[in-house]
Amino acid sequence: MTNNVQIIASARNWIEQSAIDQLHRTAQLEGIERAVGLPDLHAGRGIPIGAAFWSSTHAHPHLIGNDIGCGMALWQTDINAGKFKLDRAVKKLTGLDQPWAGNQISALEQAGLPLHLAGEALGTIGGGNHFAEFQKVEAIIDDERFTQMGLDKSLLFLLVHSGSRGLGHAVQEDHTRRFNAEGLNIASDAFAHYLTRHDQAMTWARLNRDIIANRFLAKLGADAELKLDIFHNSLTRHRDGWLHRKGAAPADKGPIVIPGSRGSMTYLVCPRPENADVALHSLAHGAGRKWPRSSAKARLGRKVTLAELERTALGGRVLCEDNQLIFEEAPQAYKDIETVVSDLEEAGLITVIAVLRPVITYKTRRK
């Protein structure tokens, strides 16, 4: 065991031992002074997900992983949630896995990115846990903050979860090719080089979410206002050092959303600054996986049909024509979001502003 590790979780929150082991192991990497596991902590490929790491001397790119800049953007659309026609919307959401037909050069220019970062993936969701989801307001818990954010409970929301696609992957691969899983001294040229490319991947990922949202909105003839865009895979400057977040949202960038699975609610929450340091100014980014991807299909196997997976217990529709992915991302494969949120509340890290209910979860229409 290591004494620089903190896990934010109550007794009723089940966290697999392998994830805890991974957290302790990664906390021993060169220069890591503190490590925090959030309530959605779960095992990854050597690196746990739902964790934050701080060092004043070293950066460890492989702690961030390949999806640099992955995050969640929440949009308030101008669609009246009560009048929203589900079946009609489902019919209109086509062609969204194809390359974006818009002007990449001008989009990259406006984002301040070099033009060689154009590519077919820009404006597409990707795979894994990425999605675009329409949601309606289920409950308002903090009326004052809800109003302060300019939110309207009668409107439909769009949550986009995506990242830097092939770009972050390439940045990560280049680092691994040169340094394997080694960390970088923050005084080194190699770190400066990584950071430049990391920051580009962050900006690219945010632009990607922006374009994705606009493509979805255009299909429905809707307009929308961006309410938040929050990274959960990032390396950022923090207190004379560097903070690595792997599946961890920042607690110092205003309200964030913590979605459960497609079959559970999304929580819009406000970070509480008083106790933020306990968790390295970081928060959970989701429910966390209960089952590894590799076993989800076998576990659900004959218990559920594809048709059943296309509808959730909350009445939401799931657009996922990838028959493997629809199993991997089944609600059963995820932990309870309610436990994650209540653990953060009990730790004094957040207050809940509102609860959002998924209406359409778009994954992919590519077979």
Place this chain on the structure above:
DNA sequence: ATGTCC
């Protein structure tokens, strides 16, 4: 997670 392994 991946211009996704052949």
